[in-house]
Amino acid sequence: MTAVTEHIEREVAIVPPKDHTPVIRSLDPSDFPTPTSRDEEFRFTPMAKLRDLHKGDVPTTGGMAIAVNKVPGATFELSAAKTGERQGFTDKIAAGAWASLDSISTLTISADAQLEESVVVSIVGSGAVSYGQLDINVGKFAKAVVIVDHIGDATYAGNIDINVADGASVCVVSLQDWDAKAVHLAQHRITLGRDSSVKHVSITLGGEVVRILPSVVYTAPGGQAELLGLYFAGAGQHAEHRLFVDHSEANCRSNVVYKGALDGADAHTVWVGDVLIRANAVGTDTYEINRNLVLSGGGRADSVPNLEIETGEIVGAGHASTTGRFDDEQLFYLQSRGITPDEARKLVLRGFFEDLLSQIGVPEINDRVRNSIETRLGGHI
Amino acid sequence: MSVIEIKGLTVQVTTEDGPKDILRGVDLTVKAGEVHALMGPNGSGKSTLAYAIAGHPKYSITGGSVTLDGQDVLAMSVDERARAGLFLAMQYPVEVPGVSISNFLRTSITAIRGEAPNLRHWIKELKESMAGLQIDPQFAERNVNEGFSGGERKRTEILQMELINPRIAVLDETDSGLDVDALRVVSEGINRVCAKGETGVLLITHFTRILKYVKPDFVHVFYDGRIVREGGSELADDIEANGYAQFVTA
Ligand SMILES: Nc1ncnc2c1ncn2[C@@H]1O[C@H](COP(=O)(O)OP(=O)(O)OP(=O)(O)O)[C@@H](O)[C@H]1O
Ligand SMILES: [Mg+2]
Numbered sequence: 134m135t136a137v138t139e140h141i142e143r144e145v146a147i148v149p150p151k152d153h154t155p156v157i158r159s160l161d162p163s164d165f166p167t168p169t170s171r172d173e174e175f176r177f178t179p180m181a182k183l184r185d186l187h188k189g190d191v192p193t194t195g196g197m198a199i200a201v202n203k204v205p206g207a208t209f210e211l212s213a214a215k216t217g218e219r220q221g222f223t224d225k226i227a228a229g230a231w232a233s234l235d236s237i238s239t240l241t242i243s244a245d246a247q248l249e250e251s252v253v254v255s256i257v258g259s260g261a262v263s264y265g266q267l268d269i270n271v272g273k274f275a276k277a278v279v280i281v282d283h284i285g286d287a288t289y290a291g292n293i294d295i296n297v298a299d300g301a302s303v304c305v306v307s308l309q310d311w312d313a314k315a316v317h318l319a320q321h322r323i324t325l326g327r328d329s330s331v332k333h334v335s336i337t338l339g340g341e342v343v344r345i346l347p348s349v350v351y352t353a354p355g356g357q358a359e360l361l362g363l364y365f366a367g368a369g370q371h372a373e374h375r376l377f378v379d380h381s382e383a384n385c386r387s388n389v390v391y392k393g394a395l396d397g398a399d400a401h402t403v404w405v406g407d408v409l410i411r412a413n414a415v416g417t418d419t420y421e422i423n424r425n426l427v428l429s430g431g432g433r434a435d436s437v438p439n440l441e442i443e444t445g446e447i448v449g450a451g452h453a454s455t456t457g458r459f460d461d462e463q464l465f466y467l468q469s470r471g472i473t474p475d476e477a478r479k480l481v482l483r484g485f486f487e488d489l490l491s492q493i494g495v496p497e498i499n500d501r502v503r504n505s506i507e508t509r510l511g512g513h514i
Numbered sequence: 515m516s517v518i519e520i521k522g523l524t525v526q527v528t529t530e531d532g533p534k535d536i537l538r539g540v541d542l543t544v545k546a547g548e549v550h551a552l553m554g555p556n557g558s559g560k561s562t563l564a565y566a567i568a569g570h571p572k573y574s575i576t577g578g579s580v581t582l583d584g585q586d587v588l589a590m591s592v593d594e595r596a597r598a599g600l601f602l603a604m605q606y607p608v609e610v611p612g613v614s615i616s617n618f619l620r621t622s623i624t625a626i627r628g629e630a631p632n633l634r635h636w637i638k639e640l641k642e643s644m645a646g647l648q649i650d651p652q653f654a655e656r657n658v659n660e661g662f663s664g665g666e667r668k669r670t671e672i673l674q675m676e677l678i679n680p681r682i683a684v685l686d687e688t689d690s691g692l693d694v695d696a697l698r699v700v701s702e703g704i705n706r707v708c709a710k711g712e713t714g715v716l717l718i719t720h721f722t723r724i725l726k727y728v729k730p731d732f733v734h735v736f737y738d739g740r741i742v743r744e745g746g747s748e749l750a751d752d753i754e755a756n757g758y759a760q761f762v763t764a
Contacts, residue, residue: 461571466608466658469568470622470674471596480621484612484657 158221162189162232165225174224177403177435179371182342184262184288184316189229195261197287199238201254206246207277209254211236220322222292227320230290234264240279242303244272251278251497258287258315265291273326274300278495281305286312292320295333299326299353305333306495310505311340313370320346325385327353334493337364337372338505344373351382351414358387362404363489365506366432368397375405376421380414389421392489394482395432396510403435410442410450418448425456426485428478428510479507516546516583516599516681516714518567523578525559525566525739536562538739539578544682544714551725551750552718554736555758560718561605563736564686568602569595582682597626599681603671603688605718610658615670616640618658619677626678643676646706648699664691672703679707684716689724701727722750735761 157164168175168187175187185191201209213236222228240252254267269279281293297303309317317340323331337343349358364372378387393402406421425434438452459481467477483503490499525537536559544550554560566573567580569592580587582598590598610618619640624630631639644651647669659667668688675683685704689697701724707713708728717728725747733750735743735758742761743749752760 460608462608463610465570465592466604466610467618467622468592469596469602469604470618470678471593471625472621473593473625474591476621476625477593480613480618481610484610487612 158223159228160219160221160231162225162229165189165228168225174375177401177405178344178373179342179401182316182371183318186229186288186290186316186318187226189225189232191229191233191262191288193233193235193261193263195259195263196235197263197265197289197291198257198259199254200257201240202250202252204248204250204252206243206248206275207252208241208243210239212239219294222320224320226290226318227292230264230292231266234266237266237268239268239270242269242271242275242277242301244275244298246272246275246277248275248277251280251495253280253282255282255284256291258283258285258289258311260286262288263291265289267291267293269293269295269303269305271295271297271301271303273298276302278304279306280495280498281307283307283309283311283317286315288316290318292322295321295323295331297323297325297329297331300328301326302330303332304495305331306493306498307333307335307345308498308501309335309337309340309343309345310501311338311343313339313341315340316342318342318344320348323347323349323358325349325351325353325356325358328355330357330359332359332361332493334495335362335364335374336498336502337362337374338502338509339370340372341369342371342373344371344375346375346377348377348379349387350379351385354382354384356382356385358385360387360389360391361489361493362391362393363486363493363502364391364393364402365509366393366395366400366402367509369399371401371403373403375403375407377407378409378419380408380410380417380419383414384416385414386418387421388419390489390492391423392425392486393423393434394426394428394485394506395434396428398431400432401435402433405435405437405439406452407439408441408450408452410440410444410447412443415444415446416448417450419450421452423454424485426482427456427458428482482506516712517543518587518600518682518714519543519579519581520567521579523563523566523580524576525562526574526576527562527572528574533574535576536573536739537566540740542716542734542741544716546681546714547708547711548732549708549715549717549728549730551730551733551747552716552736553720553733553750553753558736559739560736561686562739564602564605564684564718567595567684568592568600593625601675601678601680601683603668603675603683603685605686605690607659607667607671609660611660613658614655615658616654619674622674623677639677643673646676647673647703649673665693665696668692669696669700672700676703676707679710680713682714682716683707684718686718687720688717689719689721697724698727704728722754725750737761
């Protein structure tokens with residue numbers, strides 16, 4: 134059997150500017166119709182498995198346990214009041230989470246602080262229906278690494294708003310290392326100031342349904358966004374990432390790399406990468422890539438890169454997507470050195486993620502991720 | 515003393531237009547301590563023979579036998595063959611992204627020796643072998659064959675052979691793509707393994723230049739899927755001077 138590699142290289146068309154403002158932006162879930170699988174944004178999503186979170190009105194049955202380590206330069210607080218300005222969400226799930234939550238977590242990185250240690254926000258579920266809002270506010274010229282670690286079991290809609298002030302640089306890793314039955318739906322909204330940069334990393338390993346929507350908005354020129362993702366879906370798991378990078382300012386960059394592996398019957402992964410380069414976003418440089426490795430039969434990887442360009446005056450724009458199985462020549466090579474077929478596949482699988490882990494560049498999560506994948510494979514591969 | 519015996523081996527490859535016969539009855543015996551050179555024109559089936567011995571799934575055996583010290587090689591899986599003592603240095607070594615040379619070699623050696631090597635000894639052993647083949651120590655942390663030049667890949671194949679110390683090594687055009695200095699270094703590596711007398715070598719090549727360093731005990735001429743002539747090293751000189759046409763019987 135030879136490797137099946139499917140390339141999707143879509144036409145990149147320069148399209149006339151249109152109004153991209155979503156029809157609805159609101160903090161009130163009742164402003165949205167209930168989404169169905171006929172809606173473009175939900176066409177890959179198993180609506181029946183969302184435990185009605187998409188209806189925006191499921192009552193809370195318990196909280197998540199949140200713990201944060203103490204790192205100089207970072208402060209964390211919980212507040213009950215929904216004060217201050219907040220932009221409306223773009224779907225009923227996210228607005229429903231906002232309407233239903235009873236406290237907001239705010240992590241503030243002081244201006245100019247150069248954090249020497251990662252801030253770890255650990256969010257532990259105990260099986261209840263709960264909602265969350267985490268704000269990560271990174272002050273001017275600050276530099277920080279934040280790991281948001283989701284574990285346990287939950288039916289959880291929790292959004293993260295990441296605000297990066299001028300000249301600041303932050304790496305936010307969201308780890309979805311849930312137990313098998315968890316459902317987790319989230320919007321991660323990133324707002325970038327002048328010459329600021331973000332590395333946003335989504336790592337989805339566990340949970341029955343995980344659906345993360347990272348989005349980037351540039352508010353001034355010079356912003357840089359690196360959106361990285363690593364996902365693994367075992368039998369019956371649904372791992373979905375939908376990205377939206379809105380290039381609305383000049384001379385900004387974005388780079389998207391998502392890699393996933395699927396193993397077993399009904400394993401389903403979805404990656405949608407929407408990049409919009411607006412007419413005024415001259416000097417934009419963007420590239421996105423998604424690679425999927427199907428380990429055993431029955432899995433399905435949907436991969437849809439989408440690039441919309443309204444100006445030709447850019448530095449570069451491109452995308453690539455591949456979905457394939459193990460390369461037989463690689464496996465033969467390893468086996469011809471005495472390595473068993475199982476061990477050979479494990480090596481290749483580890484290798485598949487290894488360059489991404491080094492690109493993520495947060496060494497403390499490496500072993501955790503490697504081991505979690507191997508445990509979830511359950512010894513077989 | 516190890517010996518591989520190949521008798522009446524016929525092999526097909528699966529192509530888009532169905533199966534195609536490549537090997538048409540190969541008889542060859544290689545014993546530990548011997549060096550056999552196998553020479554033949556492009557497309558005559560030399561690599562097919564090498565892959566068939568190693569167990570590549572693309573090639574199907576339609577007849578004949580291969581035994582290593584009396585054991586049926588053809589009944590073994592690819593990794594079992596390697597653990598039984600067969601080694602193939604490939605004509606086109608494969609890239610394995612994300613897997614470092616050091617991790618790969620440690621995993622391989624652990625599998626072949628049946629236990630993980632003592633870490634301190636292993637590091638020393640690896641360093642020495644790399645130095646002997648003039649491979650930059652930094653290569654240990656590079657991914658297997660990724661971005662390696664042709665010559666670097668070939669050196670790395672011989673590095674593996676030296677560490678594994680196989681009973682039978684098939685070297686498929688290990689000399690191709692090597693500059694003169696690399697050819698000498700690689701040849702010395704092969705000779706170091708041969709000198710122990712525990713390994714039989716089947717050296718597939720197009721050129722006599724490597725045979726100046728690695729002296730063959732036997733030379734076999736391969737043509738259209740079978741061995742058509744056998745002799746000593748003088749046969750190699752004859753081929754270099756006169757080509758293969760002389761061996762073709764109408
Ligand atoms: N997958 C394949 N499909 C079709 N033909 C094949 C395939 N694999 C091998 N062959 C053919 O089998 C024959 C033998 O190939 P092989 O690679 O063994 O030759 P070789 O003697 O090693 O040649 P070279 O000296 O060029 O390395 C060639 O004609 C080759 O085209
Ligand atoms: Mg060949």
